[in-house]
């Protein structure tokens with residue numbers, strides 16, 4: 232059986248490497264930065280996931296050629312870097328199962344990860360691994376459940392078995408578009424929830440925001456061809472609940488900083504910001520009603536204050552739920 236590879240040695244890729252390796256499956260973890268790879272080889276730790284020792288059967292490398300013998304390859308680079316990464320890596324990675332672990336919509340093309348994989352690697356089997364899970368929780372061996380989505384049921388079943396571990400339980404789905412949109416859209420809502428809490432608007436407002444945000448997520452996903460049930464599962468509703476209610480979420484913390492008018496380190500990965508812009512543009516072009524997403528995009532781009540966004544949302548015409 233070929234080795235599992237993980238491309239992208241951030242917090243999430245490293246956490247997946249740890250749980251898979253602990254379950255007895257050797258993993259090759261690829262980092263683009265040679266110095267970072269060398270440090271990890273030396274210290275057996277990744278600074279993005281501090282306090283978690285890398286098991287012996289995790290091989291860290293910055294050499295893309297090392298992935299030639301691996302299948303599946305999990306893609307855990309940030310969403311806005313995925314297309315560029317695959318342009319460079321397509322010749323090495325085409326033909327195998329490529330499992331997108333990133334959450335978002337590409338700002339340049341408006342595409343999700345599986346469409347980007349299919350465009351760059353036409354003979355690959357695209358799949359998605361997504362759902363409510365913080366890297367630190369997975370790495371600590373806390374119980375976690377995720378969605379593994381793949382159009383082909385045989386490949387989906389094989390990936391589900393290969394990537395489940397005693398603490399990481401994967402549920403199968405045949406709707407990768409729905410699964411990836413759930414993960415992308417909930418990050419926008421997590422920013423909005425953070426804004427609500429940061430600005431002191433209260434828990435009731437957050438519950439309203441999450442519920443109306445979920446309606447908006449379903450509307451957008453259905454218009455993109457997703458199945459409604461997928462959004463109601465781990466990859467949509469599950470991850471929405473997690474990231475809108477936990478300060479572990481970077482998207483939530485970013486929103487909270489916006490709400491408080493506080494500084495937020497721009498080096499921190501906040502997938503929902505670029506995705507809000509991408510989704511707002513698609514929604515506007517296609518006439519999909521996305522008031523929360525539009526407000527988030529406008530607030531993060533400084534086109535509207537939080538007070539103005541709240542007034543606009545509250546003064547929309549009254550309607551049926």
Ligand SMILES: NC(=O)C1=CN([C@@H]2O[C@H](COP(=O)(O)OP(=O)(O)OC[C@H]3O[C@@H](n4cnc5c(N)ncnc54)[C@H](O)[C@@H]3O)[C@@H](O)[C@H]2O)C=CC1
Nearest residue numbers: 240241242243244263279308310312333334364365366500
């Ligand atoms: N951290 C978490 O708890 C979870 C993260 N995710 C998703 O995983 C994806 C990655 O997030 P994290 O690992 O948390 O981010 P991170 O900020 O910890 O690390 C990102 C990694 O990607 C690398 N990278 C950046 N640009 C790259 C490029 N052009 N080519 C190759 N590598 C590049 C960076 O060097 C860094 O190692 C995101 O889409 C995120 O939404 C999903 C579930 C949980």
Ligand SMILES: O=C(CO)COP(=O)(O)O
Nearest residue numbers: 362363364365480481482
């Ligand atoms: O996607 C995640 C949890 O499922 C991680 O959320 P953040 O990227 O907001 O930290």
